[in-house]
Amino acid sequence: MSNDIRTDVNETSQTAEASIGMNSTSAQAVKKMRNNKFFRVLKNWQYYVMVLPAVVLFFLFSYMAMPGIFLAFQRYTITGGLFHNEWIGFENFIAFFEGPYFWRCTRNTFLINITNLVFGTFSSVLFALLLNEMNSAKGKKIYQNILFLPTFLSVLLVARFLDLMLNNNRGVINALFESMGFAPVMFYDTPGPWVGIIVFAYIWKGVGYNLIVYLAVISGIDREIYEAAAIDGAGRGSCMIKITVPLLLPTIIILSLFSIGRIFYGDFQLIHAVIGTTNYALMDSLDIIETYLFRSVTNAGAGSAPDYGTAAAVSLFQTLLGFIMIFGTNTLVRLYNKDYSLF
Secondary structure (H helix, E strand, O other): OOOHHHHHHHHHHHHHHHHHHHHHHHHHHHHHHHHHHHHHHHHHHHHHHHHHHHHHHHHHHHHHHHHHHHHEEEEOOOOOOOOEEOOOOOHHHHHHHHHOOHHHHHHHHHHHHHHHHHHHHHHHHHHHHHHHOOOOOOHHHHHHHHHHHHHHHHHHHHHHHHHHOOOOOOOHHHHHHOOOOOOOOHHHHOOOOOHHHHHHHHHHHHHHHHHHHHHHHHHHHHHHHHHHHHOOOOEEEEEEHHHHHHHHHHHHHHHHHHHHOOOOOOOHHHHHHHHHOOOOHHHHHOHHHHHHHHHHHOOOOOOOOOOHHHHHHHHHHHHHHHHHHHHHHHHHHHHHHHOOOOO
């Protein structure tokens, strides 16, 4: 009888071990299936469908347009298509570099963007810090909405607003000067102040968007840090300078790196809305690479045929400059702190 009991016990343990082995194998199979990429796509198909339009647009306008780079090295004609034109090497680049617009357009584009980057970042951080210090939640919401409202305005409306304020004959500022006995200022004939005016328009229109980003970062800072600082006797100003700003620094650097990547790309819409194609008096301050490209492909004010080859060469030049700027700046950031870099 004891042998029978031992036999039953052995059979039971073997059955249990087999069952455990089968369960372990099944668990591994389920785990392997869950780690499968196709299974993950199938499980989260709604998210992939949601992002599909953006992927399609990015593919069409970023990758499908890449063969247009060939135009930069051709004497392009419409009849020759994309691959049957005369290859001229770097002549289109040389024509732009040796032409009268290279230095002016590159300088203006860089100057406007770097000024906007410095003062725009400073303004956004400053307003975020000030709003964060407000005790009234209702007042904070009101000021936040006021600052965010210009983000939704059309560029044409911004240009119209500048015209209402600065018009040589009927502008608000000149009307105010005349009422005070001063001579009117011919803003649209004076290129000097327009870099500052355009940068002010950029900041006024974009400060609200960046403000939201910085406020979101500030709201995520652990309150216990401020409480510990208050126990040690730190005031609100000290907390702002020694806690909030250092913790905002990684976000400031990341957003600045994104902007530096497009520092040689100007806002064509706003500047073209301001100067159009006939106000040559402001070209010395506001002629950027994009306005030059527009004139090249539309021969506005010229009478010659559209120069697609030079336009493609200048666009490729912009891309290379952006590539150099973003990699160079990111390298410097990595030397300062690897955690703050993009890659």
